Amino acid sequence: RRRPRIREPGAPVHALDGDWRFRLLPEAPVDPADGPPEVADPALDDAALDAAGWTTLPVPSHWVLHGHGAPAYTNLQYPFPIDPPHVPDANPTGEHRRAFELPASFADAARVLLRTDGIEGLATFWVNGVEAGWTTGSRLTTELDVTDLLVPGVNHLGIRVHQWSAASY
Incomplete structure (x- = not known):
């Protein structure tokens, strides 16, 4: 991974802010201490997915501020048993899932970057069913080159965010 670059003036930008499909799982489908998952969960990138069990969440935001889960304050104690680099199964x-139309202005772009400006925890990204990369940390900017994963027209983006990871220590 490289350090995020300053946005180039005149470079095409397509904001993905807005309402995303969202569901909160009580535990991680994989062990975040083992690193990012190697295989995409089809539920995150299936265009024909039944939306049962999913709700809507505004992005950017934090799910605990929208009634999903409870805030964890670490100024007093860790919100889970201390056992580095492991985190609890709970x-x-x-x-998060979202479909978006690739703007025509991106057709001549040499590269297309997916940029997030602050995910807390371990996040893995999938574009059209292919893992695009992952990030871990505390609200750090992340950029992933997704040029080869995009198609003209509708694209599907899936993001899985584990609240705790080895980086939580």
Whole structure:
């Protein structure tokens, strides 16, 4: 991974802010201490997915501020048993999905970057069913080159965010 670059003036931008499909799982489908998952969960990138069990969440936001889970304050004690680099199985995990139309202005772009400006925890990204990368940390900017994963027209983005990871220590 490289350090995030300053946005180039005149470079095409397509904001993905807005309402996303969201579900909160009580535990991680994989162990975040083992690193990012190697295989995409089809539920995150299936265009024909039944939306039962999913709700809507505004992005950017934090799911606990919208009635999903409870805030964890670490100024007093860790919100889970201390056992580095492991975290408990009961690890709230938010799954986010969104379909978006690739703007025509991106057709001539040499590269297309997916940029997030602050995810807390371990996040894995899928574009059209292919893992695009992952990030871990505390609200750090992340950029992933997704040029080769995008198609003209409608694209599907899935993001799985584990609330706690080895980086939580």
